[in-house]
Amino acid sequence: MKRIIGFCLIIVAATLPVAAKTLRISAPILSGHFDKNGVGRSAAALEAIFHICGIRPEFELKPWGQHWLAYERDPDLDAVAIVWESAGINGFPSAPFIHQKNGVAFLAAANLKIRSVSDLKGLRVLGFGGATQMFPSLAAVLPDLKSYWEAPSGFSTTQALINKDVDVFITDGLIFAIDYKLRAKATGGTYGDSNWPKVKFVGLFPENADTITFRHKEDRDNFNRCHDEAVKSGALAKATKPYIDPYRDILGDQIPAE
Numbered sequence: 001m002k003r004i005i006g007f008c009l010i011i012v013a014a015t016l017p018v019a020a021k022t023l024r025i026s027a028p029i030l031s032g033h034f035d036k037n038g039v040g041r042s043a044a045a046l047e048a049i050f051h052i053c054g055i056r057p058e059f060e061l062k063p064w065g066q067h068w069l070a071y072e073r074d075p076d077l078d079a080v081a082i083v084w085e086s087a088g089i090n091g092f093p094s095a096p097f098i099h100q101k102n103g104v105a106f107l108a109a110a111n112l113k114i115r116s117v118s119d120l121k122g123l124r125v126l127g128f129g130g131a132t133q134m135f136p137s138l139a140a141v142l143p144d145l146k147s148y149w150e151a152p153s154g155f156s157t158t159q160a161l162i163n164k165d166v167d168v169f170i171t172d173g174l175i176f177a178i179d180y181k182l183r184a185k186a187t188g189g190t191y192g193d194s195n196w197p198k199v200k201f202v203g204l205f206p207e208n209a210d211t212i213t214f215r216h217k218e219d220r221d222n223f224n225r226c227h228d229e230a231v232k233s234g235a236l237a238k239a240t241k242p243y244i245d246p247y248r249d250i251l252g253d254q255i256p257a258e
Contacts, residue, residue, distance in 0.1 A: 034059065041244065048235045051235075092217045102172050104201070117204050124166045126168070183196070236258050
């Protein structure tokens with residue numbers, strides 16, 4: 001069920017009784033996690049966890065970064081999803097409910113043999129803003145790279161790969177795979193055709209853990225309990241499977257942990 005209030009899209013899970021407790025959660029529009037309709041791997045994971053708690057999550061979607069600000073400014077929001085430790089959000093952070101695997105994406109036809117950061121030596125590398133701060137091992141090999149630059153906001157990193165302007169792109173594997181296939185479909189193409197050649201991803205950096213920060217400690221404790229149960233019962237893996245399987249041809253065995 002969806003409700004739109006002003007410029008904020010409200011997504012309400014509708015599988016619980018009307019009497020179920022509702023939590024208002026600020027969440028980002030982020031490929032692979034929450035699309036503009038509130039659908040994605042993170043959304044599915046949270047819905048599965050909250051279902052065990054008997055809680056109805058109401059996601060209020062904002063552009064990335066603004067979801068943190070919305071939570072800080074609106075005391076009626078109960079929680080904020082996908083929080084990085086560096087964000088400095090007030091409240092009670094949960095245990096990680098999902099992980100992201102970062103590494104490099106590249107054209108499959110290039111047949112690059114990359115197993116570690118040191119294998120980037122001599123390559124033209126495109127990063128995202130702040131990548132060298134996030135990954136110290138990347139910063140350490142900068143002198144050995146043929147070139148390195150970071151893409152500005154809005155820059156088409158996928159096109160840079162397709163045009164062979166760079167050899168590899170530093171990215172979150174699942175987000176990249178989803179975005180790449182969506183772009184191919186949106187342009188009337190097909191993944192693997194001449195305009196959208198096949199790509200590969202190799203994870204090179206420690207996984208990032210995503211959490212949800214709650215306004216109240218009891219909500220956080222309840223969430224952690226339900227998360228543990230969702231992991232043990234397999235409910236979490238079942239909920240996120242549809243958001244992973246279509247991209248295994250790009251990711252291979254580089255699937256991020258729950």
